[in-house]
Amino acid sequence: MTEALPGFTHRWADAEGIRLHVVEGGQADGPAVVLLAGFPQTWRAWRKAMPGLAERFRVLAIDLPGQGDSDRPHDSYDTHTVASRVQAAVNAFNVQKYWLVAHDIGAWVAFSLALKHEERLHGVALLDAGIPGITLPDSIPTDPDRAWKTWHFAFHLVPDLPETLLAGRERAYVDWFLKAKALSPTTFDSDDIDHYAAALAAEGGLRASLAYYRDAAESARKNHEALERQHLTVPILGISSSHGSIPDMAASLSPWADNATGVVIPQAGHFIPDEQPDAVVAAVTAFIEGAAKPV
Template identity: 75%
Template sequence: MLTNNPVHDLPLQHLTGFTHRWVDADGVRLHAVEGGRTGGPAVVLLAGFPQTWWAWRKVMPRLAERFHVIAIDLPGQGHSERPERGYDTHTAAAHVHAAVKALGVSSYCLVAHDIGAWVAFSLALNFENHLRRVALLDAGIPGVTLPETIFTDPDRAWKTWHFAFHTVPELPETLLAGREREYVGWFLTVKALSPSTFDDTELDHYAAAVAADGGLRASLAYYRDAAESARRNREALQQRRLTVPVLGISSSHGSIPDMAASLSPCADNTTGIVVPDAGHFIPDEQPDAVADALTGFLADGH
């Protein structure tokens, strides 16, 4: 199975009780980390920028006590293949769903953070009949709640300035190539409530994942395709609303103060919680609180 790894230059992170897998997801090889209760209710986890599946490492063992847990690297992320195009969230969502099917799972709960939540929202619009429950953590959704304009006042600009920067052709690659460690380190240090949330080993891992084999290009591509993601989301929402139960998880010092309120206009059944003492990277900062909230919410669907 390890010979199928398309990102050879990035060391693998291992988590006790979990197995690395690579599957053909409609023409793109995606990396999944699987464990937990065989035959139990399936829970699929998606992470965002600038992280990988490793963002869930503190939550996965807790969920594994009751669920069949599958953490998937998005296309272009971590140890998944980096395709040349197709980073709008509907295309990425189709690949993720194909990966879940390839792992033999037809019905599942979906939990996602940041850009992972972008993809999860589009996946729910297209494959809702396969989903039991959806939990989205601290993310504005393109075409729904992601701001169309970038704030310029210093009190808010630091949270969203990169959306515009990442869409500029070629310039980010020119400035960031070879400096991925400094760039990734800024996000993980500044956007967490405590600057010491991530240690040097974790910062090195995430920076290496962005730097390896076209990872920087792929990371930027989600932002560059965000307008297309927004267009397709709006188009889909003209036809239907989400009926699957949705949990919005915010944090005391995150980006979206009330995820549930932001999602309720397009979902029929939305509840929310706010995790205290956390910034944007809630699963890393308060993993027990996240695991407790998810276990209660996901168990209600089974």
């Protein structure tokens, strides 16, 4: 899965006893930007945006535990546990403070990381994510026009059945998932489908990917426990899309964050970095440059 991306190097970091895969490139002395992807993707979700970000920033795209070429541990996948491991990986690259940009399940982890390690962050951009206990709806809609966007949350929670139904059929599942949730069904080609399907089909891949959903209640509990002590004060950018899952990320995050702003990317479904990478680069760059200006 370690495909070449010009200007970037595949590396690994020890993160509290497990190995996380990191793709690094860009400006060695520039501000650090850490990228996290969601289900059913890997670091490759950012490959179209990474060269643009690398023009100004030091870029580290990290495979979460269970993703891509990272280890697939058998313990908890609640987002606070995973956030500690992501922070440990960032520490291994001698990054003292950074900007965190995350999509889908990556945004689940990013929100919890901000609660645990806010002092290490300049700011956080969260893309189209139903974060457990925060922006994730309490119930799944039954209206067919909306249910297809969130039905998998319940399916992935069921013990054993998803593995039984999906084992050996990972490519068909990934193909439906990516093409249904992107605005254009041509966003992802066969190489994309093959890459993500191989990650799911790898030993422990399904188990680890589903574990994020199965531990979501614990993630929500820990998020609210942390929010009883403090709200987020670090700048937050909510990135929504015209045809995504969460219409207004900024509004859904604002009850928990003192400084939340938002942007909507047009002509995109759920997989915004794949569908509109230049717009994502522009939004993230504007956020970093605006938040970094002295008040």
